[in-house]
Amino acid sequence: MNFKSRLIAQYILLLGFILSNGYLLLAQTLTKEQTQQLKFRHIGPVGNRVTCVVGVPGNDMVYYAGAASGGIWKTEDGGLNWKPIFDDKPVHAIGALAVAPSDDQVIYAGTGEPFIRSNVSIGNGVWKSTDGGTTWTHIGLDNTGRISRIIIDPRDPNTVYVGALGHAYAPQKERGVHKTTDGGKTWKHILFVDENTGTSDMVMDPSNPRIIFVGMWQLSLRTWNRTSGGQGSGMHMTKDGGETWTKLEGNGLPKGPVGKIALSMTPANPDRVYALIETGDGVEAISGEPESGELWRSEDKGKTWKLMSYDRNMTGRQAYYTRSAVSPDNENEIYFISASFWNSIDGGKTLEPLNQRAQPNWDHHDMWIDPTNGDRMIVAGDGGVSISKNRTMTWLRIQLPVAQLYHVTTDNDV
Numbered sequence: 001m002n003f004k005s006r007l008i009a010q011y012i013l014l015l016g017f018i019l020s021n022g023y024l025l026l027a028q029t030l031t032k033e034q035t036q037q038l039k040f041r042h043i044g045p046v047g048n049r050v051t052c053v054v055g056v057p058g059n060d061m062v063y064y065a066g067a068a069s070g071g072i073w074k075t076e077d078g079g080l081n082w083k084p085i086f087d088d089k090p091v092h093a094i095g096a097l098a099v100a101p102s103d104d105q106v107i108y109a110g111t112g113e114p115f116i117r118s119n120v121s122i123g124n125g126v127w128k129s130t131d132g133g134t135t136w137t138h139i140g141l142d143n144t145g146r147i148s149r150i151i152i153d154p155r156d157p158n159t160v161y162v163g164a165l166g167h168a169y170a171p172q173k174e175r176g177v178h179k180t181t182d183g184g185k186t187w188k189h190i191l192f193v194d195e196n197t198g199t200s201d202m203v204m205d206p207s208n209p210r211i212i213f214v215g216m217w218q219l220s221l222r223t224w225n226r227t228s229g230g231q232g233s234g235m236h237m238t239k240d241g242g243e244t245w246t247k248l249e250g251n252g253l254p255k256g257p258v259g260k261i262a263l264s265m266t267p268a269n270p271d272r273v274y275a276l277i278e279t280g281d282g283v284e285a286i287s288g289e290p291e292s293g294e295l296w297r298s299e300d301k302g303k304t305w306k307l308m309s310y311d312r313n314m315t316g317r318q319a320y321y322t323r324s325a326v327s328p329d330n331e332n333e334i335y336f337i338s339a340s341f342w343n344s345i346d347g348g349k350t351l352e353p354l355n356q357r358a359q360p361n362w363d364h365h366d367m368w369i370d371p372t373n374g375d376r377m378i379v380a381g382d383g384g385v386s387i388s389k390n391r392t393m394t395w396l397r398i399q400l401p402v403a404q405l406y407h408v409t410t411d412n413d414v
Helices: 003-027
Strands: 050-056 059-067 072-075 094-100 103-111 126-129 147-152 160-164 176-180 188-191 197-204 212-221 226-228 234-238 246-248 261-264 273-277 295-298 306-309 324-326 334-337 341-344 364-369 377-381 384-388 396-398
Touching (some): 050 094, 050 377, 050 384, 059 094, 059 103, 059 377, 103 147, 103 160, 147 197, 160 197, 176 197, 188 234, 197 261, 212 273, 234 261, 334 364
Parallel strands (some): 050 364, 094 147
Antiparallel strands (some): 059 072, 103 126, 147 160, 160 176, 176 188, 197 212, 212 226, 212 234, 234 246, 273 295, 295 306, 324 334, 334 341, 384 396
16 A cells, blocks of 8 residues: 555544544533533633722722623622622623612613723613612613713602713714603603714713713724714703703814813812813814814803813823813812823812822723712722722722633644
8 A cells, every 4th residue: 555545544544533533422412401510610811991980979888890891890898809790681891880879779880882992892771770789670772882971860860861972883863862760761862963973971060960061072983993073072061951952162162173072070169160172183183173182171160161281191092081080079189090090189280190009000991989088989990990098099909800802712732
């Protein structure tokens, strides 16, 4: 037998071996009872993007965290131990969380990632819990794509405002602000600019829940690019709980096209409004060159504005960051949540970066400060969540088991 014949014979023997063992494996298929005995265990890696956080005012034991692709997590011992409370739901991307100020057992969760980059997951609307996250009910807005912010009326847990960015891959009518007054049984679309513009952020006046400021963001996502900004972007204000709206223009605000907007207010001075506005090289010029600037401030509830800073560290890569939070007891103390964690103690005129050891995380996305205690806060970032009880002096850093896996490969070893 020549070499070629021997090689063919060996291949035939090998094929027979594979087929016979394949049939043997089929015959040994596990039963349902056997597979139910198998238990998964976590083997890593740990840590990745957490997009939103919220706590319970006056209770330093309870916090909730929403992951970019890992559902909702809860701690009841101040962050030492966390448990997943959303794993059995058909969606894993969380964009916004809110606890009702008048009933801390009522929680609303908006799904879909609002911090945009090339790999982001969409959601399926809003979920609600009335027992502190033990059980959840889907309450609609299925096609909102990405929910950036949820605000609950402090007097009524059934009156809720939802800011929808949209899936952003094509024009859609669901973008904008939606409101319910019956806990999610019915919804009213109260602010709509156009099919290419959604809500990037919202803030409620801490002294008057009828007054709400909204940042609207014209955003278009494609597989080959992202276009941020345009004529649809801008700031809107309501004084009657969303019945009527006014677009804020002029009076110190940028005149040209803008992009993403973040807003923050404080009970320390309810007349003051901070607005982070994407301008300059982050915005595609519609006509002429866009303006520059990062932070604007109003001292009269949005009537007039003043440019406070051109420092791009406040926003970084705007589509992926652009968030701020103000201390509840100091109107001049504002935090900027971006790649690094910055703060200002002079109302946004200058920045004071925290040194590397004092950074809560990296690639920060959201921040909640206890409205009853400005020393206590929780920050969400790409590394997990971080809790401070001493105004950023020290942090308890937690990495949740929600790593985002972009590629998987296998080998032939057993």
